[in-house]
Amino acid sequence: MTQARQQVQAHLDELSVTSRRHRGVLRLLREPATIADLVDATALSRRAIETLLRLAGPDLDRVGDTYRLVAAGYDELALPDDAPLAWTGREDPALADRLLPLIAAAPPPVKHLDHVPATPASVARRATWMADELWLPGATVAFIGDHDLTSVALALAVPDVRVVVVDLDTRLLEYLREVLPGAELHHLDLRDPLPAPLVGVADAFVTDPPYTPTGAALFVARGLTMLRGGPGAVHRRGLLAYGYGEQLPTLGLKVQRAVQDLEVVFEQVLPRFGRYVGAQAVGSASDWYVLAPTPRTARAVARFTVPDERIYTHGRQSLEAEPESAASPAAAADPADVLRARLAEHEASTVRAAAVTALAKALRAAGERPSKAQVRDLVAGVLAPAGSTVPDGETAPDGDERLGALDPAARAAVASALVALLPPSSGRPGPA
Ligand SMILES: C[S@@+](CC[C@H](N)C(=O)[O-])C[C@H]1O[C@@H](n2cnc3c(N)ncnc32)[C@H](O)[C@@H]1O
Structure with missing residues (x-):
């Protein structure tokens, strides 16, 4: 085994899981190829290819601006003939x-x-x-x-x-x-x-x-x-x-x-x-x-420090299970419905301020540790009609979906906090 081949192998070992296309270069170098050919075929940078050519130097035959591997021992480093250079959507x-x-x-x-x-x-x-x-x-x-x-x-x-x-x-x-x-x-x-x-x-x-x-x-x-x-x-x-x-x-x-x-x-x-x-x-x-x-x-x-807040989405993936919980007390007093139904009768800014305080308290009681920004986001989601536009031009998320991301205990706590927040209005659907 030549010293150049050893150097190429050490280089490929260093490249680890990212060495695939470099091995593709070695496969292509069985035939004469220019640097432009190699860049074109592998999408590797010119610099990466030049490094490989430099390491393999004495084992290459150079004619004009083409290179070809002439020493033995490179087949086991090269990408196998039947192996693709990259994933192109193959299913199995x-x-x-x-x-x-x-x-x-x-x-x-x-x-x-x-x-x-x-x-x-x-x-x-x-x-x-x-x-x-x-x-x-x-x-x-x-x-x-x-x-x-x-x-x-x-x-x-x-x-x-x-x-x-x-x-x-x-x-x-x-x-x-x-x-x-x-x-x-x-x-x-x-x-x-x-x-x-x-x-x-x-x-x-x-x-x-x-x-x-x-x-x-x-x-x-x-x-x-x-x-x-x-x-x-x-x-x-x-x-x-x-x-x-x-x-x-x-x-x-x-x-x-x-x-x-x-x-x-x-x-x-x-x-x-x-x-x-x-x-x-x-x-x-x-x-x-x-x-x-x-x-x-x-x-x-x-x-990086491990966040002390919860890492899980809990209810997020169970949104589709929502109908099952429709009979539960939390669902009966759906906070988004209560808020939307009563908003018309109250100053929006008053509702918003009270909701931020009540939500933070309810979430903490339910074991969540929301940041101020999270509570503000949640309130914005609850108060904004689904699909409406918020000031930064983004589409507001549906409040129900945001609440669905909470676990059942937090939802129940949020619901009761919001129910307590505003007096019930006559003739509108209210909490049970
Ligand atoms: C978070 S789940 C994500 C969904 C994924 N499609 C699945 O069902 O596995 C991925 C994996 O993380 C594991 N996991 C969840 N919490 C973990 C924790 N605190 N420490 C180690 N593994 C955890 C789960 O058991 C699961 O195998």
């Missing part, structure tokens, strides 16, 4: 079929952990994307929560990948022990610090976190901490499933901002990539975010 229905019975037999979803099962086709799509887009032979992929069984899909799609799963759900871990005996499984609450043996062990991570700013940031921060070389290892990747209802762009922005506060780049965002059974509030869909660490990520993750 056979993999989805294999996952179907495994997902059906998994422990049923529990609401308080924000479980909403992804469909077998989506789980297969995640694995297919990873198989086609990352360089995974010999790599370790960490799953930061995995009730969807994406770890199982990946192990089926890429047999020589090492899988580590961390989750709070012991039922899930027991199930994975049965169906994925080779996986390394860890029971932990991600709100606690990661145990030392889990720091710096993975080349990539996958997470479908709770869809709150704090939940998403927490799961991503833990995933970044598990990356080999530290959270700022620029050649590792994080994969995040996240979706928001198109009526709640501000929530989408807050979650994206919370994740970007960790100083990661959104290298790709693939829309409606994941589909779910349930979660109709977010269109039963999530986007697929490819997170690339930057040199700033390590400091941002070191500064």
Whole structure:
């Protein structure tokens, strides 16, 4: 083996899961190619290609402005002939079929952990994307929560990948022990610090976190901490499933901002990539975010503190279950209805001021720790008619939807606080 080849191998090892297109360059260099050809075929930067050519220098034959590999030993570094350079939308229905019975037999979803099962086709799509887009032979992929069984899909799609799963759900871990005996499984609450043996062990991570700013940031921060070389290892990747209802762009922005506060780049965002059974509030869909660490990520993750507020969405995914709760006392005194019905008889500013105070108190009593901004948002959502325009030109979210994001205890507390807020009006629907 030549010294140049050793240098190329060391370079590819450093590039880790992001070395796929570089390996594609080596495949192309079996035939004479110019730098422009190589840029064109791989979409790698000219600089990346020049680095590779420089390292392989003595093993290349240069004629005019074309290069060709002439030394032996590069085939095992090059992308295999039948492997795509990148994911181009390939689906794997056979993999989805294999996952179907495994997902059906998994422990049923529990609401308080924000479980909403992804469909077998989506789980297969995640694995297919990873198989086609990352360089995974010999790599370790960490799953930061995995009730969807994406770890199982990946192990089926890429047999020589090492899988580590961390989750709070012991039922899930027991199930994975049965169906994925080779996986390394860890029971932990991600709100606690990661145990030392889990720091710096993975080349990539996958997470479908709770869809709150704090939940998403927490799961991503833990995933970044598990990356080999530290959270700022620029050649590792994080994969995040996240979706928001198109009526709640501000929530989408807050979650994206919370994740970007960790100083990661959104290298790709693939829309409606994941589909779910349930979660109709977010269109039963999530986007697929490819997170690339930057040199700033390590400091941002070191500064990250676990939010003391709740990380879960609770009722968000159960909006479709609303009719069941229609008979409950909280539903009978629907706060949005009460407020809307009485607004006509009271000064809007008086209602708003009183509502902010009452809501904050009610939420605290229900165990929530809302920030002032969250309470103001909630009040604005309750008071604004659905679909109306608020001053910054954005469409106001429906108050019912915002309230639906609260858990039942908080909803009940909010309802009774609002009922107490204003005297009932005659002839209008009022609280029971
Ligand atoms: C938050 S759920 C998101 C929905 C996802 N589609 C699913 O059903 O798995 C993702 C995973 O995170 C796990 N999880 C939830 N809270 C956790 C916590 N505090 N620590 C560790 N794992 C947690 C859940 O058990 C689940 O496996």
